[in-house]
Amino acid sequence: MSSPSEAVDRRLLRTWGLPDPGDSKKSRGRVIVVGGSRRSPGAALLAGEATLRVGAGRLALVVPDPLVGPLGPALPEAALLSLPPRAGEPLQADVEEELSEADAVLLGPGFDDAYGTRATLLSVAAARRGPLVLDAFGIGVLPTVDRALLPRHLVLNANLEEAAILLGRDVSTNTPDDLVEVAQQYDAVVHCYGIVAAADGRSWRVPPGAAGLGTSGSGDVLAGAITGFLARGLDPIRAAVWGSWAHARAGDRLTDRVGVGFLARDIPSELTRAIVDVDR
Numbered sequence: 001m002s003s004p005s006e007a008v009d010r011r012l013l014r015t016w017g018l019p020d021p022g023d024s025k026k027s028r029g030r031v032i033v034v035g036g037s038r039r040s041p042g043a044a045l046l047a048g049e050a051t052l053r054v055g056a057g058r059l060a061l062v063v064p065d066p067l068v069g070p071l072g073p074a075l076p077e078a079a080l081l082s083l084p085p086r087a088g089e090p091l092q093a094d095v096e097e098e099l100s101e102a103d104a105v106l107l108g109p110g111f112d113d114a115y116g117t118r119a120t121l122l123s124v125a126a127a128r129r130g131p132l133v134l135d136a137f138g139i140g141v142l143p144t145v146d147r148a149l150l151p152r153h154l155v156l157n158a159n160l161e162e163a164a165i166l167l168g169r170d171v172s173t174n175t176p177d178d179l180v181e182v183a184q185q186y187d188a189v190v191h192c193y194g195i196v197a198a199a200d201g202r203s204w205r206v207p208p209g210a211a212g213l214g215t216s217g218s219g220d221v222l223a224g225a226i227t228g229f230l231a232r233g234l235d236p237i238r239a240a241v242w243g244s245w246a247h248a249r250a251g252d253r254l255t256d257r258v259g260v261g262f263l264a265r266d267i268p269s270e271l272t273r274a275i276v277d278v279d280r
Contacts, residue, residue, distance in 0.1 A: 007204075050220075050227075053269060117138060121138060155188060155189045166185070206248055210256075247271065
């Protein structure tokens with residue numbers, strides 16, 4: 001049985017702090033978001049904007065080619081690159097170069113095909129050894145992938161259903177034990193419903209955000225926030241805790257102002273204000 005989770009509050013986050021932003025975008029980290037599909041084209045956009053809203057400096061979206069044109073005007077701050085037209089085909093040279101130079105990569109938001117996601121995950125892992133965050137279908141295919149092929153620093157942003165797939169049984173968040181087991185099994189940092197668990201048995205519990213966060217696309221924003229903090233130079237545990245906390249507080253701020261019914265696209269801009277709130 002693992003030890004009780006450490007409670008996360010503003011005092012702890014102030015103690016941890018954040019890396020100095022420096023004087024240019026290059027000093028705040030480079031992020032790649034790999035995802036999107038015809039059915040869910042906006043997921044990669046939501047995650048990508050969230051990485052910038054928590055302070056990452058540069059962003060590229062790697063998405064199916066038909067999405068490149070539409071997503072460009074929707075997020076002009078991002079570079080747009082194309083995935084291969086068919087799953088399993090090699091990544092283009094410019095994509096491999098971007099992946100090799102990124103400070104953090106997020107894979108999964110908006111993917112809707114298990115075979116294609118697995119093939120893309122293996123291609124992305126072969127192109128880089130730096131920190132990798134998996135979300136949605138990226139987590140669902142993980143049990144079929146040799147852990148040794150993935151980067152050493154791995155963060156899993158799972159919901160309860162995805163965590164159950166990883167563990168092979170139902171998962172409870174009443175205690176951190178199940179999530180610590182997932183972390184140990186996959187040698188990863190795991191975030192699920194406000195609990196961040198590490199393979200060494202430690203865990204942290206973030207106070208839940210408002211009910212309005214239960215909206216389509218909210219999880220994509222959360223995954224992006226974690227990835228953005230990782231790109232800024234936080235270690236995987238602190239990136240997951242900071243991302244979870246900022247996402248929850250952004251939901252609280254929106255609920256206080258507009259009530260339940262806000263959209264996932266409203267959350268990213270509140271992430272920046274939630275971070276500022278830590279010092280108040």
